Amino acid sequence: MKDFKNKTVVITGASSGIGYACASEFASRGANVVLAARNYEPLSKFGAELEQQYHIKTKSIQCDVSKEEDCKNLIEQALLEFSTIDVLINNAGISMRALFKDLDLTVLKTLMDVNFWGTIYCSKYAMSALLASKGSLVGVSSIAGYRGLPGRTGYSASKFAMNGFMESLRVENLKTGLHVMLACPGFTASNIRNTALDTSGKQQGETSMDEGKMMTAEEVAKQIVDGVLKRKRSLIMTSQGKLAVFMNKFFPSWVDIQVFKLFAKEKNPLIK
Template sequence: MSGALRNKTVVITGASSGIGLACAGAFARQGANLVLAARRYVDLCALAQSLEQTHGARAVAVRCDVANEADCEALVQQAVTVFGGIDVLVNNAGVSMRALFADLDLAILHRLMDVNFWGTVYCTKYAMPELLRSRGSVVAVSSIAGYRGLPGRTGYSASKFAIHGFMESLRVENLKTGLHVMVACPGFTASSIRATALDAMGEAHGETSMDEGRMMTAEEVAGRIVRGVIQRRRTLVMTRQGKLAVLMNKLLPAWVDKKVYQLFAREKNPLVK
């Protein structure tokens, strides 16, 4: 599949770290033009320069807070101005949380929905004319938490469930337009998302609550996303554990409740015991 996306324009949100950073490299290796979006503009500029030097990719960095609608509109306008259109939008920007609902400030839930759900909606809305014109792809990087609620992640799970509903509706609306709609659901992935997850008061935890060494790498996730775009896949559930969780949640949801509880009771400093 090398070069399958050559000269296609790919917009990636949350591109400064984790899965977004890995996606930037994976799409660059396919010869794509890149529009890299995140709040950390200095890091994005360094990434764009690195991709240009390493892969010969054309890359532009755009400072963007996806929770801000105007930023999302400006991101799309920048992509169109520089590259003349958009072929792939990867809605990857996201934030997590780790706190029991009884303990948290409701502002945390607002933040989760603003970034994870509304960020996806805003970027998709403004990119739609270009994506329809190119018969391109819109991708949402979601989670198994979009299929199954997880303890200590009420806001995160709610935002991912909302994304799934949005993307599913969008897919049906566009069955005959040529737009490709894909939801990508990695398993637990080694990245900074748990260290930056918000606690009950909205502060970053600063450390992971799980064993990162046993998780998927961001690079593995990015490779699967790129292949999914090329193959125009509908949904990617990336691990055996994830596929089993989705299946068993349909068949035996009460049993899955207990298994999920047991899993999260084994976290470092568990919230459920």
């Protein structure tokens, strides 16, 4: 079903994980896709594969979303190529794994620059085009944006900030026709834990959890694309996530204990 035939979708963090899967899903439904990530070579190869498989058009753009000029260039190049933007998926993000007491504060700044400011920059420069198309602005957030997680102070803070920004933006645009959606996957099998920053800001290089029991990036992408099609307000994608958000409203102290127990079971746990 060509749900998005001839629509233009911009996706940040498109070279792997959820962004990669979203690009494939949108392309399979007829969308032209603008792919953004820091590593251009694999991105360009991926774009060519999508064009060949789905007979759509792509544009690959090297972009570090923590840099405002890169985000501005991304949107300008997308508009030069396709004249319009119908969907912006703010997906680029990084995580961390370290206790705050041990943490170099530059790690927190890095996470805010990518996860929060990257969303701000791209959204700002795409806003006029999205308003003109009455399109969709999507933030790929996390349950960590509703519930603080141990060892992820910077990640949770950046996602809380994203959630507040998107919520405010939704209210500002209740009557403009702009669709604003927060997508909050549960734990997803991807490389985000492998590339999570440690106490000094280096990638930890391995996952601390059992990836086999998690949602796949493809499952997440399908829910995001369906959510855009149905113009949903928010998506909380797992029963565990829905329970955590619901219970946190009414029994936050109980949730504190459950979250502690969960993260105490990690490989080489930070809390015991």
